[in-house]
Amino acid sequence: MEFPLLFWGVLAWMIFWAVAGAILIKRRYLAQDLDTSNASFIGAMSGAALGPVGLAAVWARTPKSSGYLTTALGLLTVLIVAVTFSFADPDNICVTSGGFVASQFVNGLIIGIIYGFMALGLSLIFSILGVVSFAHGEFYMIGGMVVYFVTAVFLPGINPLMGVLAACATAFAIGAIFERLMLTPMYHGKIDRPIEYGILATFGLAFTLQYFVQALVGANPVKAQRFIEFPRWRFPAEADPIWIKTSRGSMTLFEQVTISSPRFTAALTCILVLLALLYLLHRTWTGKALRAVSQDREAAAIAGIKPDTMNMLAFALGGMIAALAGALLVQAFSWLPQVGAIPAMRSFVIVVLGGLGSLPGAFLGGIMVGMVEAAGTGCVPDPQKAASYIPAYGMIVLTLTLLLRPTGMFGRRFASGAHGQF
Amino acid sequence: MTKQIPNIAGVIVLLFLAAFPLVYGAADYDYIMHIMITAFFYAILAASWSMLSGYAGQFSFGHMGFMAIGAYTTGLLCHYIYLSPEPTGLCTETPFFGQWLVVVNPIGVTSTTLTQDCLRQAMDAWGGRVEVTRMPVPLGILMGTIMGAIAGFLVGMLVLRLRAAYLALFTLGFSEILKATISAEIDITRGQAGLELPPLYPDGVTLFGTYFEPTDKLPPYYTMLALLLACLGILAWLAHSRFGLFVRALREDQDAAAALGVNTTRYKVLVFTITCAMAAAAGAVQGHYVQIITPNLLFLLQMSLVVAMAVIGGIENFVAAAIGAIILQVLLELLRNSFVIGGIEVDMTIWRLVFFGLLLMITLRFFRNGLIAPLIAYFGRVGVAEETVAKRASTLTGPGGGPHRTEAPD
Numbered sequence: 001m002e003f004p005l006l007f008w009g010v011l012a013w014m015i016f017w018a019v020a021g022a023i024l025i026k027r028r029y030l031a032q033d034l035d036t037s038n039a040s041f042i043g044a045m046s047g048a049a050l051g052p053v054g055l056a057a058v059w060a061r062t063p064k065s066s067g068y069l070t071t072a073l074g075l076l077t078v079l080i081v082a083v084t085f086s087f088a089d090p091d092n093i094c095v096t097s098g099g100f101v102a103s104q105f106v107n108g109l110i111i112g113i114i115y116g117f118m119a120l121g122l123s124l125i126f127s128i129l130g131v132v133s134f135a136h137g138e139f140y141m142i143g144g145m146v147v148y149f150v151t152a153v154f155l156p157g158i159n160p161l162m163g164v165l166a167a168c169a170t171a172f173a174i175g176a177i178f179e180r181l182m183l184t185p186m187y188h189g190k191i192d193r194p195i196e197y198g199i200l201a202t203f204g205l206a207f208t209l210q211y212f213v214q215a216l217v218g219a220n221p222v223k224a225q226r227f228i229e230f231p232r233w234r235f236p237a238e239a240d241p242i243w244i245k246t247s248r249g250s251m252t253l254f255e256q257v258t259i260s261s262p263r264f265t266a267a268l269t270c271i272l273v274l275l276a277l278l279y280l281l282h283r284t285w286t287g288k289a290l291r292a293v294s295q296d297r298e299a300a301a302i303a304g305i306k307p308d309t310m311n312m313l314a315f316a317l318g319g320m321i322a323a324l325a326g327a328l329l330v331q332a333f334s335w336l337p338q339v340g341a342i343p344a345m346r347s348f349v350i351v352v353l354g355g356l357g358s359l360p361g362a363f364l365g366g367i368m369v370g371m372v373e374a375a376g377t378g379c380v381p382d383p384q385k386a387a388s389y390i391p392a393y394g395m396i397v398l399t400l401t402l403l404l405r406p407t408g409m410f411g412r413r414f415a416s417g418a419h420g421q422f
Numbered sequence: 423m424t425k426q427i428p429n430i431a432g433v434i435v436l437l438f439l440a441a442f443p444l445v446y447g448a449a450d451y452d453y454i455m456h457i458m459i460t461a462f463f464y465a466i467l468a469a470s471w472s473m474l475s476g477y478a479g480q481f482s483f484g485h486m487g488f489m490a491i492g493a494y495t496t497g498l499l500c501h502y503i504y505l506s507p508e509p510t511g512l513c514t515e516t517p518f519f520g521q522w523l524v525v526v527n528p529i530g531v532t533s534t535t536l537t538q539d540c541l542r543q544a545m546d547a548w549g550g551r552v553e554v555t556r557m558p559v560p561l562g563i564l565m566g567t568i569m570g571a572i573a574g575f576l577v578g579m580l581v582l583r584l585r586a587a588y589l590a591l592f593t594l595g596f597s598e599i600l601k602a603t604i605s606a607e608i609d610i611t612r613g614q615a616g617l618e619l620p621p622l623y624p625d626g627v628t629l630f631g632t633y634f635e636p637t638d639k640l641p642p643y644y645t646m647l648a649l650l651l652a653c654l655g656i657l658a659w660l661a662h663s664r665f666g667l668f669v670r671a672l673r674e675d676q677d678a679a680a681a682l683g684v685n686t687t688r689y690k691v692l693v694f695t696i697t698c699a700m701a702a703a704a705g706a707v708q709g710h711y712v713q714i715i716t717p718n719l720l721f722l723l724q725m726s727l728v729v730a731m732a733v734i735g736g737i738e739n740f741v742a743a744a745i746g747a748i749i750l751q752v753l754l755e756l757l758r759n760s761f762v763i764g765g766i767e768v769d770m771t772i773w774r775l776v777f778f779g780l781l782l783m784i785t786l787r788f789f790r791n792g793l794i795a796p797l798i799a800y801f802g803r804v805g806v807a808e809e810t811v812a813k814r815a816s817t818l819t820g821p822g823g824g825p826h827r828t829e830a831p832d
Contacts, residue, residue, distance in 0.1 A: 132587040182787055192790060193673075195586040196481050200733060200786055207726050208779030215772040341722060345598060348591055356587070388606030388613070395595040395602070402584060402592045 007088035014048040014077070021047025021055050022404060032062055038070065041405040045073035049080060085379070092379060099256035100378065106257045108374025109367060110267040114325055116366015117270040118343055119350035120277070120359055121321030127294040127357035128314035129183065131198035135206040136322050136347055137340025138213075139175070143167040143323030144330030144339065145213055148224045160227040164327045171323030175316035178205055183315065184308055187297075206340075214337040221334035228265050266328035273324060274363070281359070290314060294357065322347075342391070349394035352401050355408030365409065369394055427801040432741075439647060443640050455639035459711060461751035462646040465744040466653050466704035468732040470697040472743035473657050476732070477666065478693040479673030481586065484577065484593030485701050486725045487600045488570045492702025493709035493719065494604065495569040496562030497617045502526045506554040510544035524554070528609045559620060563706040570702020571695050578694030582687055585676070594722070601720035616716040619709050642711045649707055650744065653700045657740045660696070669693050730782045736795025746794050754778065 025043025029036045042063075046054035054073075063069060086092075093100050118140060125133050150163035182201045186194040230246040245252045250260045281287035292300040293310040301307050325343070333339070350369050354361025376393050380386035401408055443455060471485045504524045509515055514525040526541045541554065577596060581589055604611045611617055621636040622645060628634070634641050660666055668689045671679035680686045709715045718724075728747075735746020757774035785793060 126587070130587075132591065182783060185787070193479070196475070196479070197786065197790075199481065199587065199590055200729065201783065203726055203729060204779055204783040204786060207723070207730065208776055208783065210723075211772055211775040211779060215769065215776055345594075348594065352591060385606050385608075388608075389602055392599045392602035392606070395598045398595040399592055399599070402588055402595075403580060406584065406588055 003088045007084055010084045010088075011081070013051065014080070017047035017051050017055060018044040019047075021045075021058070024055065025058055028059055028062060034062060035064075037407070038405060040403075041070060042073065044404055045070065045077055049073050049076040089381065092381065102254075103257045104374040104378040105371070106253070106259060107263070108371040110259065110263050110370070111373065112367035112370020113267045113270050113363075114263075114329065114366075115343065115346050115350060115370055116363040117274060118322050118325040119347040119354070119362040119366050120274070121318035121325075122347045123351045123354070123357055123359055123362040124290075124321070125315055125318035126351065127359070128290060129179075129198070129311055130195070131183065131186075131202060131315075132348070132351075132356075133315070133318065134199060134202040134344070135178075135209060136318070137342075137344025138206045138209040139171050139319040139322035139340075140326035140343050141213065141335070141337060141340035142174070142209065143171055143326030144224075144335045145217065145222075145326075145337075146170050146323070147327040147330050148222045148335060151224055152222075160224075160331075163224075164324065167323050167327035168320045172316045172320045174209075175319030176312050179312045179315035183311065187308065187311065210337050210340070217337060219336065221336050223334045224330045226261050226331050228261055230261055260332065262329070262332035266325075266332065269328055270325070273321075277321075286313070345391060346394060349398045351408075352398045353408055355410040358408065358410040361408055361410035369397070372397070428798045435745075436651075443643050452639055455643055457752060457755045458748075459639065459643055459646050460708075461748040462643075462650045463704055463708045464728060464731055464751050465747040466646075466650050467701055467728045468735065468747035469650075469654060469657060469740040469744040470700040470704075471728055472732045472735075472737050472740045473660070474693060474697040476737035476739070476743070477661065477673065478669040478690070480581075480690065480693065481590050482593040482694075483590050483722075483725055483729075484597040485698075485728060486720050487593070487597035488574055488698040488701040489705035489708075490600060490604070490715070490717075490719045491573050492563075492566035492570045492705035493715045494611065494617070495566040495702070496559070496706040497619045497709055497715050498610070499562050499565055500557050500559065500620055501617060502528070503557045504541060504554045505557075506541075506552060508548070508552050510541060512540035512544050556620060556624070559622060559624060559710055563703065563710065566706035566709075567699050567703040570705070571699035573702075574694045574696075574698025575691060577698070578691035581694075582690060597720055597722075597725070601717050604717040604720070611717075614716060614718075616714045619713050619715065621713055622707065622710040642707075646707060646711070649703060653703075654741060654744060656696070656700075661740070665689065665692070730778065732792075733782060734785050734793055736792025736798075738791060739795040739798065742792055742795035742798060746792060749794075750778070 021043035022040040023043070025046070026036060026040045029039035042058060043055070046058045050057070050073075090096075118136070121139075122133060122136050125131060125136075144167070146167035147160070147163040150166045151158055151160050155162075182205070183198065185191055186197060191197045230251060232247060250258050251264060252258050279287075281291060289300065289305040290310050290313065292303065292305055293307050293314075297307045300310075322343075326340075346369060350365040351357075351362055353368065354363070354365030372393060373390060376386055376390055380389075439458075442458070446454065448454070467485060467489060471482070474485070475481050502525055504526065505518065506515075506522045506524050509522050510524055513527060515522045517523075524541055545552070545554065577593070581592055584592055605613050607613070608615075622642050623634070623636055626634055626636050626638075627641045629641070668679070668684045671682070671684055672686055672689055672693075676686055705719070731747040731750050732743040734750060735744070736742030754774055757770055757777075759770055761770065789796065791799070
C-alpha cells in the first residue's frame with residue numbers, strides 16, 4: 001500500500017464516529033421515547049458515512065428508521081471505504097485492472113450464490129424449529145462424500161445426477177431421523193431449556209457424523225470428476241473480443257472472466273433448486289403449512305397442521321439443501337471429513353447478516369459474503385495474510401450485526417416458541 | 423450416613439489423586455501422568471464452562487478463546503520481554519528500576535534460525551558478559567489470567583442484550599476472529615508453527631529434598647491439581663453464596679430476576695469475568711506445561727470436547743462436570759487401542775470419538791442432568807425424601823388435618 005496512513009486514518013475516523021454514533025444516537029432515541037431497535041445501527045452508519053455532520057443531522061431530526069435510509073447509509077459507508085482504498089493504493093490490481101475486477105466479481109457472485117443457498121437451509125431450520133443447526137457443515141460434507149462414493153467407488157461411470165440424488169436422499173433421511181429422535185421431545189415440554197438443548201443436540205450430531213465419516217473413509221482427501229464437460233464453442237465466431245468461448249473445463253466471457261465448469265453447474269443448479277423451493281414454500285399446501293408453523297405453532301396446530309411433521313420436514317429439507325451444496329461442490333474442491341467447518345461458519349455469518357429465519361435475507365447475505373470474500377482475497381495487499389484473515393472478515397460482520405442490529409437485514413422478531421429472544 | 427457418601431467419596435478421590443504420582447511406578451509413568459494433567463486441564467475448563475452455561479445460562483462457545491488468550495498472553499510475554507542489566511542499543515527498551523526492560527522485535531518464522539532477533543545479536547556482541555533474565559513464569563500466568571478476566575469482562579459487557587442462539591453465535595464468532603488473528607499474525611505469534619514457551623519450572627524444582635527436572639511430570643501434576651481445586655473451591659463458594667442464587671435466577675428468567683431486584687448486568691458480567699479468568703489460567707498453565715501453543719487450540723472440536731465433557735458429567739453441577747471431564751479424558755486415552763473383529767481392523771483412534779458423540783447425544787436426550795450429577799444428587803437427597811414424607815404424614819394426621827402448612831417456615 002502506497003499511502004497506508006491515509007487508509008488507516010480514514011478507517012479510524014469512521015470507526016470512531018461509528019462507535020460514538022452507536023452510543024449517542026441510541027441514547028437520543030431513548031430520551032425521545034422513540035423506537036430504539038434500529039437506533040444504534042443508524043447511529044453507527046451515519047457516523048461512519050458522514051462523520052460528525054451526519055451524526056448532528058440524525059441527532060437533530062431523529063428520523064424514523066426506514067429501509068431506504070439504512071440501505072443508503074450502509075452503501076455510502078462501503079463506497080467511502082472503497083474510494084479511500086483506491087486512493088491509498090493506486091497501483092493495486094483491483095484499481096488498475098478492470099478485467100480482474102470483473103473476474104473477481106463474477107467468481108464472488110457464483111460462490112456467493114452457493115453459500116447463500118446453503119445458508120438458506122440453516123435459515124429454514126431456524127425459522128421453523130428455532131434451532132441453529134451446528135450440524136449444517138456436516139450435512140454439506142456428507143453430500144459430497146456420498147457423491148464421491150456413488151460416482152467414483154461403487155458405480156463408476158454412472159450419471160452424476162444419480163450421485164446428487166443419492167446425496168440428497170441420504171441427508172434427508174439423516175435429518176428426518178435425527179429430528180424425530182432428538183428434537184421432537186423439545187416441543188412436548190419434556191426438555192427444560194429447549195434452546196440450549198437444540199444447540200447441544202445438533203452439536204452432538206455434528207461431532208458424531210464427522211468422526212463417523214472419518215472412521216469409514218479415512219483422512220485422505222478425495223475428489224469427484226467434473227459432472228459436465230462443455231462442448232467447444234465460440235460465440236460469435238468472428239467477433240473480437242469473443243463474447244463466449246468454452247473449452248472442456250471452463251468458460252471464458254469477453255476473454256476476461258473465466259468460470260470453471262463445476263462452479264457454473266453448481267451455481268446454476270442452486271438457482272434452479274432455489275426457484276423450486278420458492279414454489280414449494282409459496283404455492284403448495286405443504287409450503288404454506290411450513291410458513292404457518294414458523295409464524296405461530298399453536299395457531300397452525302389449531303388450523304389442522306401437524307407442527308411435528310412440519311418440524312421434521314423442515315430439518316430434513318434444511319439438511320438436504322446443505323448436502324446438495326456439498327454434492328455440487330465436491331467436483332470443485334477436494335473433500336475431507338473436516339471440510340464442513342468453513343461453509344458452516346460462512347452460513348452462520350450469512351444467516352445472521354440476512355436475519356435469522358429470513359429466506360431472502362439468507363440469499364442476499366450469501367451473495368454479499370461471496371463478494372466480500374472475493375474482494376478480500378483479490379485486493380488486500382499481502383495475500384498470505386489476507387487469506388488467513390478471511391474467516392475473520394465474516395465473523396467481524398457477524399459480531400457487528402449481532403451488536404448493532406440483531407435482526408439482520410430482513411429479520412423479524414419471533415413471537416414465541418423456542419426461537420429465543422435477544 | 424448415606425448422605426455423607428458423596429463427601430467421603432470425594433475425600434477418597436482427592437487422597438487418591440494426591441498420592442497417585444508418589445505410589446504409581448510403572449514404566450508408562452510419564453504417559454499416565456501426562457493424561458492426568460491434561461484431564462485436570464479439561465476439568466478446569468469443563469467446570470468453569472458449566473458455571474457459565476449451566477448455572478448462569480450464558481451459552482458461550484468461546485471458552486477455548488479465553489483459554490487461548492491466557493496461553494498466548496503468557497507465551498508472548500515470556501517470548502518478547504526480557505530484563506537486562508545493560509542497554510542493548512538494538513531493541514526497544516526502557517529503564518526499569520536500574521535495569522533495562524527489553525522488548526524483542528518480532529521476526530516470525532521466516533528467518534532461518536531463531537537467534538536473529540535484536541537481543542540475541544546484542545548477546546553475541548556482549549559475548550556472555552551480561553546475563554539477561556526472562557519474564558518469570560508465575561508472573562506470566564498471572565498476566566494471562568488477568569488478560570482472560572479483562573477479555574471476559576469486555577465480552578460480558580458486549581453480550582448483555584444477546585441470549586440463547588445469538589449469544590452462542592457471537593461467542594463462536596469471537597473465538598474464530600481470535601483464531602484467524604493468531605494464525606495470520608505470523609510475525610508475532612508464529613502462526614501455525616506454534617509459539618514455544620518456557621517450561622512451568624524453568625530451573626527445575628526441589629520438593630522435600632528431591633530435585634525434579636523441568637521436564638519431570640510431578641511438579642506440573644500438583645500445580646494443575648492445585649489450580650483445579652482452587653477453581654472448584656472458588657466456584658463452590660460462589661455457587662453457595664448470593665451470587666449463585668442470583669445467576670441461577672438469571673438463567674431461569676432474566677426479566678423476572680431483574681424485576682425482583684437482581685442487578686442482572688452486574689452478575690452477567692461478573693460470571694463472564696470469573697469463568698473466563700479460570701479458563702485463561704488453565705490455558706496459561708497448560709501452555710507452559712506442554713511448552714508449545716498453536717491456534718489449533720481454538721478449533722471448534724476442542725470446544726465441543728469441553729462441552730461434551732460438561733454435559734456428560736452434568737452441566738448444572740460443576741463438580742460433576744469436572745469429574746466427568748477427568749473420567750472421559752482417561753477413558754478416551756484408554757480406548758485408543760485398536761482391535762480386530764472378524765478380520766476387520768477397527769481403528770479405535772477415530773471410533774472412540776464416534777462412541778463419545780453417541781454417548782453425548784444419549785446423555786442429552788435421556789439424562790439431562792448428565793451421568794455424574796444425579797449420583798451425587800441421589801446420595802445427597804437420601805434423607806430428604808423421607809423427612810418430607812414424614813412431615814407430610816404428620817400434617818395430614820395432625821390437628822389441622824388438611825394438606826396446608828401448619829408450622830411457619832423457618
